[in-house]
Amino acid sequence: xxxxxxxxxxxVTPEPVAAPxxxxxxxxxxxxxxxxxxxxxxxxxxxxxxxxxxCSRRAERALAAAxxxxxxxxxxxxxxxxxxxxxxxxxxxxxxxLHHAMVLAALEAGKHVLCEKPxxxxxxxxxxxxxxxxxxxxxxxxxxxxxFLPLRARIKALIETGYLGEPRAAxxxxxxxxxxxxxxxxxxxxxxxxxxxxxLGATGPHHIDALRWWFGEVKAVxxxxxxMVPRRRLPDSSTMAKVDADDNYAxxxxxxxxxxxxxxxxxxAAFEGDEEITLSGSQxxxxxxxxxxxxxxAGDQVLTELAVPDRVGDDLPDFAHYLxxxxxxxxxxxxxxxxxxxxxxxxxxxxxxxxxxxxxxxRSSQQGRWIDTSGARWPMG
Numbered sequence: 001x002x003x004x005x006x007x008x009x010x011x012v013t014p015e016p017v018a019a020p021x022x023x024x025x026x027x028x029x030x031x032x033x034x035x036x037x038x039x040x041x042x043x044x045x046x047x048x049x050x051x052x053x054x055c056s057r058r059a060e061r062a063l064a065a066a067x068x069x070x071x072x073x074x075x076x077x078x079x080x081x082x083x084x085x086x087x088x089x090x091x092x093x094x095x096x097x098l099h100h101a102m103v104l105a106a107l108e109a110g111k112h113v114l115c116e117k118p119x120x121x122x123x124x125x126x127x128x129x130x131x132x133x134x135x136x137x138x139x140x141x142x143x144x145x146x147x148f149l150p151l152r153a154r155i156k157a158l159i160e161t162g163y164l165g166e167p168r169a170a171x172x173x174x175x176x177x178x179x180x181x182x183x184x185x186x187x188x189x190x191x192x193x194x195x196x197x198x199x200l201g202a203t204g205p206h207h208i209d210a211l212r213w214w215f216g217e218v219k220a221v222x223x224x225x226x227x228m229v230p231r232r233r234l235p236d237s238s239t240m241a242k243v244d245a246d247d248n249y250a251x252x253x254x255x256x257x258x259x260x261x262x263x264x265x266x267x268x269a270a271f272e273g274d275e276e277i278t279l280s281g282s283q284x285x286x287x288x289x290x291x292x293x294x295x296x297x298a299g300d301q302v303l304t305e306l307a308v309p310d311r312v313g314d315d316l317p318d319f320a321h322y323l324x325x326x327x328x329x330x331x332x333x334x335x336x337x338x339x340x341x342x343x344x345x346x347x348x349x350x351x352x353x354x355x356x357x358x359x360x361x362x363r364s365s366q367q368g369r370w371i372d373t374s375g376a377r378w379p380m381g
Contacts, residue, residue: 031093042328142351148326165283175273198245219374223361
């Protein structure tokens with residue numbers, strides 16, 4: 001008997017099941033930058049969380065965030081926030097060079113942790129963090145919130161039901177202009193390699209995590225990074241500072257089944273382009289273009305747009321930024337893991353693997369060779 005699947009039709013989505021009433025998880029947020037603002041906005045929309053405190057090293061920013069988001073307490077000392085016995089869980093949304101110390105402090109205090117990506121400056125720090133998690137037994141997640149975008153979840157479902165057949169190739173191409181003008185974006189931690197700056201660390205975790213989620217583990221990596229705009233204006237000054245973090249990168253991935261993936265990202269394009277992702281297999285092709293999903297299978301002559309239903313999180317409001325809703329959905333999964341023991345979708349172990357691949361790209365760029373990430377004894381030459 002031959003079983004056929006109607007991949008083109010909108011998938012049947014079951015009626016949402018009412019979630020059991022949960023005691024709200026009491027959360028503190030460390031950081032007040034862009035990522036922290038996403039977290040604060042998302043937390044306010046979730047009845048299963050209670051915002052307790054916010055922290056920034058600058059008192060005026062901590063106060064402003066508390067007022068903007070209705071947070072009852074603010075501080076300039078993250079250790080004070082972590083030590084608060086009323087706070088059960090901590091979101092760490094600071095620059096990545098600060099994550100290690102803050103995560104360890106939170107874990108040692110027995111707090112559940114949600115950490116921004118990349119989770120650390122390097123693999124050694126990431127492994128250190130996951131070892132402590134295993135010992136203290138709390139719920140620790142990395143904010144790979146793009147998994148919760150309906151379009152990406154639809155791709156995951158299509159792959160699992162055999163749309164692609166055997167995965168064979170993946171390409172991610174991104175052309176952005178955000179770092180093209182040396183006078184527009186002032187010098188900051190993103191331009192400093194010592195502080196885990198660079199576009200590879202800023203966007204690479206999203207792309208690498210997505211390809212791992214769709215195609216499986218990566219057994220070898222090669223890559224290159226470049227700094228195409230070597231000097232940038234200091235904040236509130238006309239003085240130029242030297243940049244030593246990358247603003248362009250290319251990655252070549254070999255997956256466990258032999259499939260090849262490529263990621264090519266520039267932040268120094270003259271024109272603000274878009275992001276295009278193409279996934280190919282023995283039976284089909286999927287493509288993301290301008291936030292729309294297209295597909296074709298063997299024998300088709302053209303790509304056809306595929307339905308992407310979005311019934312998850314219907315109880316959430318319409319947010320101004322497209323990343324706020326997936327952030328709220330990831331936070332909700334964090335809460336359910338804490339309260340109900342449900343599986344952790346983006347565990348620290350995922351963050352460690354992504355960090356290993358990021359480090360491998362940097363090593364490959366320096367050494368000009370493939371880096372083995374399979375766990376085998378000898379690296380690929």
